[in-house]
Amino acid sequence: MSLRVYNTLTREKETFQPLEPGKVSMYLCGPTVYKPAHIGHMVGPVIFDTVKRFLQYVGYDVTFVINITDVDDKLINKAHELGMTVKALAEQMTEDYFDNLRLMGVDSVDKFPYATDHIGDMLEMIQRLVDNGHAYPLDGDVYFSVTADDDYGKLSHRSVEQMLAGTRVEANNRKKNPADFALWKSSKADEPAWESPWGPGRPGWHIECSAMSSKLLGDSIDIHGGGLDLMFPHHENELAQSESASGKCFVRYWMHNGLMQSGKNTGKVGGQHDKHGDTSAEDQIAGKLAGSAGAESVKTAVFAHQHPEAVRFFLLSTHYRSPIDFSLENIANTAKGLEGIYRMFETVERICGTCPYSIEVPTSGENTTDLSALPAETAAELTALRGRFLDAMNDDFNTGGAIGNLFEMRKCINGFIAHNKLDQQATAEQKAGLLAAITLFRELGQLVGVFRKPIEKTTAADDGLVGGLMDLILELRADARKEKNWAAADKIRDQLKALNITVEDVKDGPARWQRG
């Protein structure tokens, strides 16, 4: 089965075929770094990180770029408000963004270009547009002329007339057409400014992505991603600028992810770019989560409640084009499912003596895990599940469908353990088979970017003291159980439960414990 991708431009799933065989260029619109990243900012990066992982798995050499918008009206206003320089605020917020990406396991991005590092490239592109009649200067500004572009509107599927029909505000009547948009804006005093042929100013709102993607990935790129909210006007304008400047097809596959919504509020909390739109809804979310007003970083707002891996898994458990209902309850639900997988890892480690996380995992479908050590029937079942997992991914990156197969694999592996009573006794061959099974599981898990490293060990003590005390207590309880002193054993377990520590007995081994 070959990869099919839904292209917003054609509104159809198309067979994926990159411009250059074996290579894929991918650009994702990144954030305007004027405030801490919120959970919605994580949606795009997580999805496209997953897209890259899968493309690599099926053999492509992928270059993945996310831009950082570090000059923009919002940024300027916010910096003024805080009494900071634009640069300092941008740097601080970029760090926060990176922190959160790290926690979410987004580490496949090859380059994060900054808008301010590419002003020259933007000016070049603007000049080209002015020269070829697609743009015109006006009092220190430069506007893109939508009427000079005959297929303007093809991405969002609307005509200039339609767009103007709903315009609430009387547009600038100096422009040739009210729908014309700024490529370059003359700057007021006290605003960041760069020299240009049209006077000091700063770039318009869309030109950076056009200039940077062209500079870093070429005039024609394979995949351009972003939130659905960016389709218009941002991507439409990017498309118009780029194609008018280069005369080439700008993007082969436009991929737009659904936005995150919050239950009843259903306000938008998740564009990637924050190019426009008010922020009240997302502030509400952040405020609700953080228990205080004002936007909080994802780290404090969400990760304080749920492990980032659970959040990532949650984001990928629904289709990327659908809106996601964000709620801590939903993520907690996902987390419970994950817990069963972590338990399986622990069980495998206990049986095989090998930590599943330390296993080297194939990252290419070419050399997938060898399952020959397993009984034929089990191997066949796992192979079939792997096939269905890949089929789902090949069908427009259906991570939700793929993940279902991961859980079936869990059931299959746990069944293999239970039916053969491996937790009591396992032959070398059975251990090898079990390890192979868990390797395949991790091979697929890695594709959606999870199970790559152990989450904080639930049994890990905060300090030596708790660990030592727990060892002691559980030893005493084990002695009590040996003497069939159930009253004492149960009392210990119940009392620990009251302290939010769960104890579970393990056959032929020390009891397992964890907080919660």
Next chain:
RNA sequence: GGUACCGUAGCCAAGUGGCCUAAGGCGAUGGAUUGCAAAUCCAUUAUUUCGUGGGUUCAAAUCCCACCGGUACCUCCA
């Protein structure tokens, strides 16, 4: 007003013309296991059903129409 999107079990969610007498997770119920639990395994959990009503088709959750309900976007200088 214009342009799109969504509505599948108690909850989350995949499936978008026949392999659907609809994946998977959470939850629930029964059984195995356990000193009792937990975990795990086995089984059951939408049964003319996929918002409602029509239609197309040999065949629809999947296509078309209407309706109901929910959502997003319609600019950059106001």
